[in-house]
Amino acid sequence: MSEQGPTEAFIAELKRWRDVRGLSQSALASAVGYTPSYVSKVEGGQQRPSATFAEGADKALRAGGALRRAFHELDAQGREAPTPRSPGAGEPHTSSLTVEHEDTSLHFDGRTYRATQRRRLYNDGSDPITRYLIRISVDRYPGSPERSNQHYREHPLTWEEINLSASIDGEEMKWRVQHDRDAFKELWLLFENDHGRYPLYPGESVWLEYSYTVGADKWGTWFQRAVRLPTQRLGVRLDFPAELDPVVWGTETTMTAAAFPFRNPIRSSTEDGRRVFSWSTDEPPLHARYRLEWTFRAQRTKEPNLTRTADTASARMQAIGIVQEGDPILTAAALPFSLPDEAEDARRVVAELHSAADRAAGVHNFGKGMGIAAPQIGINRAAAIVRTPEGEAITLLNPRIIEESGDFDEQYEGCLSFFDVRGMVPRPMSISVEHTDIDGQQRITIFERGHARLVAHEVDHLHGLLYRSKMRPGIKPIPVSEYRGTGQTWQYGAAREKNQRGT
Numbered sequence: 001m002s003e004q005g006p007t008e009a010f011i012a013e014l015k016r017w018r019d020v021r022g023l024s025q026s027a028l029a030s031a032v033g034y035t036p037s038y039v040s041k042v043e044g045g046q047q048r049p050s051a052t053f054a055e056g057a058d059k060a061l062r063a064g065g066a067l068r069r070a071f072h073e074l075d076a077q078g079r080e081a082p083t084p085r086s087p088g089a090g091e092p093h094t095s096s097l098t099v100e101h102e103d104t105s106l107h108f109d110g111r112t113y114r115a116t117q118r119r120r121l122y123n124d125g126s127d128p129i130t131r132y133l134i135r136i137s138v139d140r141y142p143g144s145p146e147r148s149n150q151h152y153r154e155h156p157l158t159w160e161e162i163n164l165s166a167s168i169d170g171e172e173m174k175w176r177v178q179h180d181r182d183a184f185k186e187l188w189l190l191f192e193n194d195h196g197r198y199p200l201y202p203g204e205s206v207w208l209e210y211s212y213t214v215g216a217d218k219w220g221t222w223f224q225r226a227v228r229l230p231t232q233r234l235g236v237r238l239d240f241p242a243e244l245d246p247v248v249w250g251t252e253t254t255m256t257a258a259a260f261p262f263r264n265p266i267r268s269s270t271e272d273g274r275r276v277f278s279w280s281t282d283e284p285p286l287h288a289r290y291r292l293e294w295t296f297r298a299q300r301t302k303e304p305n306l307t308r309t310a311d312t313a314s315a316r317m318q319a320i321g322i323v324q325e326g327d328p329i330l331t332a333a334a335l336p337f338s339l340p341d342e343a344e345d346a347r348r349v350v351a352e353l354h355s356a357a358d359r360a361a362g363v364h365n366f367g368k369g370m371g372i373a374a375p376q377i378g379i380n381r382a383a384a385i386v387r388t389p390e391g392e393a394i395t396l397l398n399p400r401i402i403e404e405s406g407d408f409d410e411q412y413e414g415c416l417s418f419f420d421v422r423g424m425v426p427r428p429m430s431i432s433v434e435h436t437d438i439d440g441q442q443r444i445t446i447f448e449r450g451h452a453r454l455v456a457h458e459v460d461h462l463h464g465l466l467y468r469s470k471m472r473p474g475i476k477p478i479p480v481s482e483y484r485g486t487g488q489t490w491q492y493g494a495a496r497e498k499n500q501r502g503t
Helices: 006-021 026-033 036-043 049-058 065-078 145-154 314-319 343-363 449-462 493-501
Strands: 097-108 112-123 131-137 167-168 172-179 184-189 205-217 222-226 233-239 246-253 259-261 267-271 274-282 290-295 370-373 384-389 393-397 400-411 422-437 442-448
Touching: 006 049, 006 131, 006 172, 006 184, 006 314, 026 036, 049 065, 049 400, 097 172, 097 222, 131 205, 222 233, 233 246, 233 290, 246 274, 246 493, 259 343, 274 290, 343 370, 343 384, 343 393, 370 449, 393 422, 393 449, 400 449, 400 493, 422 449, 442 449
Parallel strands: 097 233
Antiparallel strands: 097 112, 112 205, 131 184, 167 205, 172 184, 222 290, 233 274, 246 259, 246 290, 267 274, 370 384, 384 393, 400 422, 422 442
């Protein structure tokens, strides 16, 4: 890895985490109480960061101490002179470039990922373009920055394993490293090689292509495309071994940190032992981020007796990305969100929960309403959603039941994580739930009857409990084939009392 000073190291970490969290310089400045000009000068090497700024940025970007450590290294070296700023350095590109078409693919062979990005660039400015800035950033454990940072300190990303290649209209390109960190590389692709120079002149277009490799031990199960230039069309293709039984979903994040599922569906096809997922959009908004995530269902089957045939209810849920019983994430307490600091992460998880709920609704009729918790889609965070029979959507962040009241009622429940059975579960008729709004405000909401049952089921998930643990001693779940309540709502009041008397 190339040598760099502590100032450059701090700048690289700051850019990396700002990019990962999707914050502009202005948004970061607002979060830490500094001006956008200050942040710009820090990233351009014209302003030495203060200890207060470094501490605030680390917290705002949830960098797990990476910025604090980089600042301490800088501070230990004394006050360095500002790094001279090269013409055009600092920001990724000038405003004279437009992306007419971006076609990105990610190929996984079971051990390594190979990312290839092709962009049709158009120079609509008045000066020739001679270089193009690219970033290679990895995050093995996106929900745990401390764990990721420790992982890359022990196993840094190296230039040898990246095996970067780049070309412009088929001509090889040289490059110059801008920043070199354990999990983040930034470099200028130069429009030249040993045989000549190939500037992109005003009014001309050119195909730029580059690719790199990262091992599965350093690549998290996500791939994000950020729109940093005006772009006419963006397309992404994920190519996985079919034997891994992959499931893919995607979320869009805007500069306001509002996350929601892709507006149009991800298409999939299977051929020659490969499962290919493709997605595209026209005229994506500037600064939008499109994040694709996936899980390999074949790798989640830890024990032979967890294998299910494709025609079972549980297999259908597993096929749409629902974690199944036996996975340890279902019996661990989920990590709470620090809100509003982690508002972006919370919105992204909620968007993924709704996407999973839509997939589940496509394979089963939920007459009683339904819910899904983040651990059930492989995310160990304290978020869940509930969709009531009346069509209401309830979002639960960091929930806990603080009071139970009224009589207990015993009715059948199903769980997406072992959907082949139904179990009679006693639940209180009314519960008071303390939870957190996205803006960090603590709330207490009272839920009753069927809504209370749905909410209690999801709160249990976030505390590592499955409904089996709530059933009366000696009572066991019954096969779904024997259950007669599919598609029907729960009954309460006189109708329920009549059924309980058996008349």
